Amino acid sequence: MFKYVVRRLIQAIPIFFGITLLSYFLMAITPGGPVAALTFGSRMSMEDIERFRVELGVNDPLSVQYIRWLLGDDWMRWDSDGDGISDRAVLISLTGPNGEVLPPGNRYGIIRGDFGRSFSKRRPVLDVLIERLPGTIELGVASLIIGGTFGIIVGVLAAVNHRKWFDHITRVLAVVFDAVPGFFFALILLLVFAKTLGWFPLGDRCQTLITDSCPPIYERLEYMVLPVFSLAIGIVSGWSRYMRASMLDVVSQDYIRTAHAKGLNARQVWFRHGMRNALIPIATFLGPAITGLLGGAVITETIFNYPGVGRTVIEAVGARDYPIVMAVTVYAGVATILGYLLSDILYGLIDPRIRYN
Amino acid sequence: MSSQTSVVNLTQTPNKPARSESLFTKGLRRLWRDRLTMMALFVILVFSLLAIFADVITTHILRIDPNETNAIYNFEPYGAVSDLGVHYLGTDDIGRDQLARLLHAGRVSLSIGFFGAVASLTIGLSIGIITGYFGGVVDDIFNWLITTLDSIPALYLLILISAVLSPTAEALIFVIALISWTGIARIIRGQTLAIRGLDYVLSARALGASSFRIMFAHIAPNLISITAIVLARGIGNLMLAEAGLSFLGLGVLPPQATWGNMLTKAQQFLTQGPHLIPPPGLAIWISVLCLYIIGDGIRDAFDPTQTN
Numbered sequence A: 001m002f003k004y005v006v007r008r009l010i011q012a013i014p015i016f017f018g019i020t021l022l023s024y025f026l027m028a029i030t031p032g033g034p035v036a037a038l039t040f041g042s043r044m045s046m047e048d049i050e051r052f053r054v055e056l057g058v059n060d061p062l063s064v065q066y067i068r069w070l071l072g073d074d075w076m077r078w079d080s081d082g083d084g085i086s087d088r089a090v091l092i093s094l095t096g097p098n099g100e101v102l103p104p105g106n107r108y109g110i111i112r113g114d115f116g117r118s119f120s121k122r123r124p125v126l127d128v129l130i131e132r133l134p135g136t137i138e139l140g141v142a143s144l145i146i147g148g149t150f151g152i153i154v155g156v157l158a159a160v161n162h163r164k165w166f167d168h169i170t171r172v173l174a175v176v177f178d179a180v181p182g183f184f185f186a187l188i189l190l191l192v193f194a195k196t197l198g199w200f201p202l203g204d205r206c207q208t209l210i211t212d213s214c215p216p217i218y219e220r221l222e223y224m225v226l227p228v229f230s231l232a233i234g235i236v237s238g239w240s241r242y243m244r245a246s247m248l249d250v251v252s253q254d255y256i257r258t259a260h261a262k263g264l265n266a267r268q269v270w271f272r273h274g275m276r277n278a279l280i281p282i283a284t285f286l287g288p289a290i291t292g293l294l295g296g297a298v299i300t301e302t303i304f305n306y307p308g309v310g311r312t313v314i315e316a317v318g319a320r321d322y323p324i325v326m327a328v329t330v331y332a333g334v335a336t337i338l339g340y341l342l343s344d345i346l347y348g349l350i351d352p353r354i355r356y357n
Numbered sequence B: 001m002s003s004q005t006s007v008v009n010l011t012q013t014p015n016k017p018a019r020s021e022s023l024f025t026k027g028l029r030r031l032w033r034d035r036l037t038m039m040a041l042f043v044i045l046v047f048s049l050l051a052i053f054a055d056v057i058t059t060h061i062l063r064i065d066p067n068e069t070n071a072i073y074n075f076e077p078y079g080a081v082s083d084l085g086v087h088y089l090g091t092d093d094i095g096r097d098q099l100a101r102l103l104h105a106g107r108v109s110l111s112i113g114f115f116g117a118v119a120s121l122t123i124g125l126s127i128g129i130i131t132g133y134f135g136g137v138v139d140d141i142f143n144w145l146i147t148t149l150d151s152i153p154a155l156y157l158l159i160l161i162s163a164v165l166s167p168t169a170e171a172l173i174f175v176i177a178l179i180s181w182t183g184i185a186r187i188i189r190g191q192t193l194a195i196r197g198l199d200y201v202l203s204a205r206a207l208g209a210s211s212f213r214i215m216f217a218h219i220a221p222n223l224i225s226i227t228a229i230v231l232a233r234g235i236g237n238l239m240l241a242e243a244g245l246s247f248l249g250l251g252v253l254p255p256q257a258t259w260g261n262m263l264t265k266a267q268q269f270l271t272q273g274p275h276l277i278p279p280p281g282l283a284i285w286i287s288v289l290c291l292y293i294i295g296d297g298i299r300d301a302f303d304p305t306q307t308n
Helices: A002-028 A033-039 A046-056 A062-071 A125-160 A165-178 A182-196 A221-251 A254-261 A266-278 A280-303 A309-318 A322-350 B002-011 B023-033 B035-052 B054-062 B098-134 B136-151 B154-165 B169-180 B182-196 B199-206 B211-247 B278-301
Strands: B080-082 B085-087
Touching: A002 A062, A002 A322, A002 B136, A002 B154, A125 A165, A125 A221, A125 A266, A125 A280, A125 A309, A125 A322, A165 A221, A165 B278, A182 A221, A182 A280, A182 B211, A182 B278, A221 A266, A221 A280, A254 A266, A266 A280, A280 A309, A280 A322, A280 B154, A280 B211, A309 A322, A309 B154, A322 B136, A322 B154, B023 B035, B023 B278, B035 B054, B035 B098, B035 B278, B054 B098, B098 B136, B098 B169, B098 B182, B098 B211, B098 B278, B136 B182, B154 B169, B154 B211, B169 B182, B169 B211, B182 B211, B199 B211, B211 B278
Parallel strands: none
Antiparallel strands: B080 B085
């Protein structure tokens, strides 16, 4: 098992590099680039801007810029004798356009958790992400738990009532809600339950306070109901279909017939022998579910004005705040890789028939 | 006794040689009898016709321009009358007729879905067949590319690319296609791997067929039904993606209307214009639903394990 996890982590390394390459070069081909975004409207002279460009490193070749972003530049230009002036350099030049010595590199690279500074918020990207992460996680976890539970229950009941009205109705509903555009569903929820009936707030994570923080979750549940509902509906419709199929698959197995033949009552057979085994394949859904939730979070958080990572991306795109956009892309990729790994490990743990070697 | 009768039956020459029906015609017949799928197909056909003739309908029947603004008659309810004519679906915040916009938006949304799906299918099908057939290093490289692309939620990638390129509707088709081929390639690769080892492929190779011929004359035709399923679902998924992106204000930009960007400002106008939400939302929902039903219908009809 341990060996398997290590091997999977090693396999994830090229994928991680793929993600960083993709997000970096997409940003690199942007017209104007970061300097235009940073210096726009400021009263910097051409010389200042040129110096700024050199310090930011945008004049370096793209490959060097990518390495700086990934691994940092504190090892590219450094101060070896401790006088505060850099005296050694690899890959990048030691001096600026006018022959002056440039300061030592101070970037650590995303490998070491340095995602740079946000252009629009003027502080480290990591701080912004850490601040916004709880919003996304609480919505994601809540909708995964609620949606997953309901999906499993509906799927099992549909299989138990195979070809009866409950089965037919839930199957139709599952297809119907599989096709609903997330933002339309969210808008209808807002219109009906917040605007017309006034049961829930129109958005936000909590009552806006002077301080930027929110009280603990149980004091602001009403703010979570609609966003969680709109995220969970997709999970319910997907998982209920798979759970139904998995359950029908299991109950046609020999050991279920044996259980019946032993004289166990139907309830015991369905739930103790059937459902527990039917649940196993569901473990593989965790990875895709995490990707889906992160994608859905963009729209849900935007509509419900919920401060999470998804809304941060939209804000950052609007403000041309590339460090944030790139950081979130990498974060989403890593979360997905870990999600898939987690579901594979879970699968191996709960299904004794699976052997990793 | 019974075995004897069957022997007798077998030895009799039938009057008319039974026409052997191919799986394909059998599937088509089953599809024709599937009322739900046929209904869905009909709805999509009607939507497509409305989209294709959007120009004709708005200029000759409605006599309203979809982009004409009219500040006095904004947020008119369904069926309101202004000096421009009757607004069957009302008007938006700057007085544009919603029915005319809905028709023109359908043209953009449906064609992005359709052409995007065709383009991504072409990419996915070729890469899937090639990687599945050759395996080895080619397979490894594309596997890496596919896993990488799949690891980032599609909407993030779309947002990233749209932010960088701010694409037109036509460019968006290619952007969407370049992102969404991975799922198809995976499926096709698996199928190709399975078919590659079958006897008829081996005999084709033994007869000296080239790799290209084996891939596209012998393997590809066996992937038709799975391609049709993927295409139907793919159009639906891409329509959802485009709608989400345009809704966020990053896909197709106004004044060109799409079903997604007609809802961009819906949230701002929840009080004045709740009537603006249902038409475009329902249009996407119904189209995607019908496309999913068609996909499922084709899958059931062409499933070789099904018997009639």
